[in-house]
Amino acid sequence: MLILPGTSALSSFKSASVLKSIQKTIPLAVSISALHVHFVQARTGQEASLDDSLESGHILKQLLTYGYYTIDAREEEAIISFLSTNQQQPNASIVLVVPRAGTISPWSSKATNIAHLCNLYDQVERIERGVAYRIVKEDGSQLSAQELNSIVDLIHDRMTQSISLALPEPESVFHHGTPAPLTVVDLLSNSTGTTDARQKLVEANTTLGLALATDEIDYLIDAFVGKDGKNGLQRNPTDVELFMFAQVNSEHCRHKIFGADWTIDGELKPHSLFGMIRNTHKLNPDATLSAYSDNAAVLKGFKATRFAPNTKENNTYEHFEEEVHYLAKVETHNHPTAVSPFPGASTGSGGEIRDEGAVGQGSKPKAGLVGFTVSNLLIPDNVQPWETDFGKPGHVASAFDIMIEAPLGGAAFNNEFGRPALTGYFRTFAETVPVTENTSEVRGYHKPIMIAGGVGTVRPTHVFKKPISPGAHLVVLGGPGMLIGLGGGAASSMASGQSSADLDFASVQRENPEMERRAQQVIDACTSLGEETPIQSIHDVGAGGLSNALPEIVHDSDLGADIDLRKVPCDDASMSPMAIWCNESQERYVLAISPDKLAQFEAFCARERCPYAVVGTATAEKRLVVRDPLLNNVPIDLPMPVLFGKPPKMSRKTVTEQFFRRPFDTTLQTYLPGQHDVLAEAASRVLHLPSVASKSFLVTIGDRSITAMVARDQFVGPWQVPVADVAVTTSSLGFDIVTGEAMAMGERTPIALVSQAASARMAVAESLTNLAAAHVNDIKDVIMSANWMCAADHKGEGAGLYEAVQAVGMDLCPKLGIAIPVGKDSMSMKMKWQDQDVAKEVTAPLSLIITAFGTVINNHTTFTPQLLNKPKTALVFIDLANGKQRMGGSALAQVFKEIGSEAPDVEDAVLLKNFFNSMQRAKEVVGEPLVLAYHDRSDGGLFATVVEMCFAGHVGAEIELDSIAKEGDAVAALYNEELGAVVQIEAARYEEFANLMNNAGVPSSAIHKIGSVTEHDSKDNILFSLGGQVVYNASRIDLYRAWSKTSYLMQSARDNAICAQQEYDAVLDAADPGLQYQLTFDPAEEPAVASKSDRPKVAILRDQGVNGQIEMAFSFHLAGFEAVDVHMTDIISGKVSLKGFVGIAACGGFSYGDVLGAGS
Structure with missing residues (x-):
């Protein structure tokens, strides 16, 4: 084995960041440096040929010299000395991080592949990479075992890497382990009946982390042991069969709570939760082509052109005119993101991308979204007045660490795959909430929400999966299996803390987006053939791994399967049959390929260098048989009805709870006694709250232009302020393509602590007031994804969940004429742990995240919040709450550690519907635009709406509250978060605007002229007055700095602090002209193009x-x-x-x- 040093593995600012983290547990640490280390396995007898004096060695050295980071020459020399001698030095510790023994890293696969393509195939067997860290302490001593243990998680991933203080032996880097055996769970021997067998299965349930419910254990006993020794399979199950059953039937995969029978307050309810959601589509199916039956919902699109290579001929790019139907999907990846934020969020985005690629007979991802809800950030040295540190379990990440790492993970996958991320949200919440006047509980997001979603496209001929024919080839497409991501489905179905830390960590997957891109290229090649595609059906490999995906794909066609386990590609030869079958390694799809088209499919895979394996065939017999020729046994031999049979339907009994809630004091004297300028303090706190503050640190890390089909991203105007309400894509490539798709999010989770039903209605409504900025012809063209999350077993949450789903599914959405054909639920939003002898728990509020999707008829007319610096314009507020100004669950309440007692709500569904349609009619006014700027009222209330519009336009504003403030209450007027919006119009066109609104069904009583922009000067003050008196006045720049500070602090901690400071200070430049176009050609001029x-x-x-x-x-x-x-x-x-x-x-x-x- 050759050991070759590379270049620095850390940038200077990353070194400083890691050192700062290390110093929290090792205060004497004064420096850290790192060098890539390459391990090269030469083919037999070829090691001498790789000497760098020879051509092959020279090529290898060139390949392994890469990267931009520099390292101090003395540090580099010290590490190279260690690599040469394998001796630790007296004045420093060198810690080596290497791939876990017996595994092949994704980096290794790619690097080896490159070497082979560069004429080193005959010399190089494999290349692996590690990192050598050199850590120096002030006293020159070595790291103790305790000190090393305290920092290992900062420098390595224990699922895929190992730590060593000495160079590894070649066998540990390149050795392939011995396959672990099949395990049989003995239920029958020494059993006197089903009682003994049942107890053994209960023990296996805990040991394997199966998360089986009591009735499922009984079901499996009946299936294997039978009743009183009769019927059943009369044999012991294998661990593979039990683990597969647990994944396939987990709450995560089968949504048992949403399908359950509910009894609330002694009354049996007539509908299941899922039944009420389905009701929306039953009443309004017109916009949807496929709902509830595939990996994403398929929605009707427009006729446009598909620009793609003509794979039937010579791969020349051509335009193909056809209908471009689009997909909608939104997933969650909460549990993995809590345990390991970067890979958790990365594979969350990757899994949702695969969903978008595995619809019908194959589809294509297009644009994405990412969202996060976590507990208090507690930014080091910048803890906010409302933030309390409630502690956390040791094996999960803090909210701060999640928001440092998880957004990078989501962005990295989207970027590398080649999908723009165009919208999202970010909320923090953790608070002590009263239960009675004298008792309380902690509600928050120690178990975070990580949302990944987006839109894709599917060709008209591929919308639905075709029935699989017996004899069809079953193919695994994509990356190899690894010993990671075991039990994700079951682990995600438990409240975090119920399973062991080891099981929690084992359930996190690892990402390889470049592999997923290759697989998508194969899918694209297949779908380019239209009706001649070799794909009959396709599923992505997600929760449960192949144990879920392969049975599911044949079950869809009422078939069975015969599988050769050893044909499944694996990068770890030591994996047991259970690990091979059930691991959730990413970037994999299962496909049914027509028996006569396998060669064509294999040619596509070879062209894209995408790994694949034909692992079995579909069979007419409804039986799943998985054979292991290596160990000469049969890990699975089950009738399909046992796996997909119906264990007893879940029944849930719960009661409605009433909790004590204090009214919010809008004088603020309760929270700021004796303070006179309470509005200044309120403004400062609200602008620093993450749900209101700038999201720039979440946006700048993502590619927002890839695909060239992005018409509206998060950044608005010349100064690129991240305040867009909606994301818009075009139907296809082309400057003349005006149609497209829009997506916008809505979530108001703190309101659920006052009223779950109101919170759900407000989430739906907020998604619509955001989506209204896009040119969607009519609200009937809108569909929604609903992601429901709660701790279903927590006191009051079950009944609250039912009330919320009923409010949306049976009342609000039917009134609006909107269907919800896609969504997901996560019913274990609680974190439990033991802090010394004290049992602690943090429970999330019921959380509904709505994503609204709509077809766009003109992607050029999207409204933005950018106020235009034009004289004689008016700011108009449209109040959709009939004058109500309830403060419950508001940002202002949160920053004073309150909840409030009255929840904002949808007062009038018809008014909301009419408002949405009125905004569409405003876009169709002929001539000069009627509406110059638009922004909805949401977190932070009217105050945040106005100041964000000023930030986007670099203008000031003067706002009069007289027409909307009640009883002189400026605080309630400014900070209530009822439904509404602010628009900018020409002052002379106010009557025209009001008439348009009236004609659309929005009454004059809802329309208020509240102010205007101020002429541009160096201060650009934003002023609010009431009764002729100025109640609040501040410069736009000061407010912008306050609004930007949270993002700046996060960027400083995560990125290069100097760059972050420069960006933050750029806000101070009032004369900054922003981005300006300077064309060097006449865009109206038609160039001469060859025939x-x-x-x-x-x-x-x-x-x-x-x-x-x-x-x-x-x-x-x-x-x-x-x-x-x-x-x-x-x-x-x-x-x-x-x-x-x-x-x-x-x-x-x-x-x-x-x-x-x-x-x-």
Whole structure:
């Protein structure tokens, strides 16, 4: 084994950040440096050929020299000395992080692949990489075992890496372990009946972390042992069968609570929760093509053009005119994100992307969203007055750590896959909440919410899965299995803390987005063939791994399957049959391939270098048989009805609870006794609250332009302020394409602590007031995803959940004419732990996250919050709450550690519907735009709405509260979070605007002229007055700084602190002109483009992992070239020669996942 040092593994600011974290437990630590270390396994007899004096060694050295970070020469020399001698030095500790023994890392697969393509195939067997950290203490002593143990989680991932103070032996890096055996769970021997067998299964339930309910244990006893020794299979189950059953039938996968019978306050309810959600689609199915039956909902789109290679001929890019139906999906990945934030959020986005690619016979992801709810941030040295530290379990991340790492994980996957992330939300909440006048509980998000969603597209011929034919090939497409992500379905179904820390951590998956991109390219190639696609059906591999996906794909067609377990690709030879079958390794799909089209499918995989394996066939016999020829046994042999049979339907009994709630004091004297300028303190606190504050640190990490089909992202105006209400994409590529899709989110979870039903209604309504900014023709063209989360067993939550679902499914959405054809539930939103001898728990409020989707008829007319600096304009407030100003669950209440006693609510569903449609009619006014700016009222109330509009436009404003304040209460007028919106219009067109609103059904009593923008000056003050008196006045820059500070602090902790400071200080520049366009050509001028027959050919060249080829091809196509899709495998194999091309365009994206400097 060759050991070759590389370049620095840490940037200077990252070194400083890691050192700061280490110093919390090792105060004497004064420096840390890190160097990549490469381990090269030469083929037998070839090690000498890799000496760097020879050509092969020179190539290898060049490949392993990459990266931009620098390291102090003395530090580098010290680490290299260790690598040469394997001796620790007296004045420092060198800690080596290497891949876990017996595994093959994704980095290794890509690096080895690159080496083989660079003429090192005969010399190099495999390349692996580790990191050598050199840690120096002030007293020059070595790290003690206790000190090392305290920092290992800062520098390695214990699921995929190992820590060592010495160089590893070659066997530990490259050795493939011995396969672990199959385990049989003995229920029958020495049993005197089903009672003994049942007790043994109860013990296995705990040991394996199966999360089986009592009735499911009884069901399995009947299935295997039988009743009184009769019937049943009369044999012991294997651990594989039990683990598979647990995953397939987990709450996470089967949503048993939403399908349960409910008895509340002694009354049996007529509907299940799912039945009430389905009611919305039953009443309003017109916008939906597929609901509840696939990996995402399919919605009717517009006729447009699909720009893609013609795979039936020569891979020339062409326009294909057809209907472009779109997909809607929103997932959660809460439990993994709590345990390990970066991979948890990354695989959350990756899993949702796979959902969008696995609809019907194959589909395509398009644009994404990401959202987070966590407990108090408690930013070090910047804890806010309302934040309490309630502690946390040792094996989960803090809210601060989650928001440092998890957004990076979600963004990294989206970026590398090649999907823009265009909208989202962020909320923090953790508070002591009264139960009675004298007792309280802690409600918050120690178990966080991580939302991943988006839109995709599907061709009309592929909307529905085809019935699988017996004999169809069952294929696993994508990455290999690894010993990670075991039991995610079951683990996510338990309140965090009920399972062991080891089981929690084992349930977290790891990400490889470059592999998912390759798999998606194979799917795209198949779907490009239209009705001739080799794919009959496709599912993504998610919770439960292959144990869920393969049985499910054949069960859909009422078939069975015969599987060869050893044909499943694995990167860890020591994995047991249970681990191979049930692990949740990512970037995998299962497909049923037509028996006569396998060769074509294999050719697509070879071209994209995407791993695949034909693991079995579909069978007419409804039986699942999984054979293991290596260990010569049969891990699974089950009739399909046993696996997919119906254990007894869940019945839930609960009662409605009434909790004590204090009214919120809008004078603020209760919270700020004796303080005169209470509005200044209120403004400062609210602007620092994450749900109101700038989300810039969540947005700048993501690519918002990839696909070239983004019409509206988060950043608004010349100064790129992240306040957009909605995300908009175009139906297809083309400057003349005006149709598209819109998505917007709504969530008002703190309100649920006052009224669960009101919170749910407000989530629906907020998504609509956000979506109203896009040009959706009518509210009937809107559909929604509903993600429901609560601790269903917590006191009062069951009845509250039923009330909330009933409010949305049976009342509000039917009144609005909106269907909810997609969604998800997570019913274990509680964190329990033991703090010394004290039992602690933090329970989330009932949380409904709504995402509204709609077809856009004109993506050029989207409203934004950017106020225009124009004289003689008016700001108009539309009040959708009939004058109500309830403060319950508001941002203002939260920053004073209160909840309030009255919840804002949807007062009039018809008014909300009419308002939404009125905003669409306003976009259709001929001539100059009627509405110049738009922003809805939400977190932070009218105050936040107005100041955010001023931030986006770099203007001040003068607002008069007289027409909306009740009894002189400026605080309630400014900070209530009832439904409403503010628009900017030409003052002379107020009557025209009011008439349009009246004609749409919005009465004049809801329309209030409240102020205007002020002429631009160096201060741009934002002023609020009441009764002729100024009640609050501050400069826009001061408010913008306050609003930006939370984001700045997070960026400083996560990124380069100097860059973060520069961005934060840029707010001070009142003269900053922002982004300005300076065209060097006349856009109205039509360029001369060659006819189709005369177009010169350009090779649109890509390699594995590249994701920017479509935009590149489209650019050349518009410029008059014939763009041809060329993969490097085409050239290497000799299928394509570059002789006929006039040029090559190398495309952007993460080729080889940027391994060895690829793509840089």
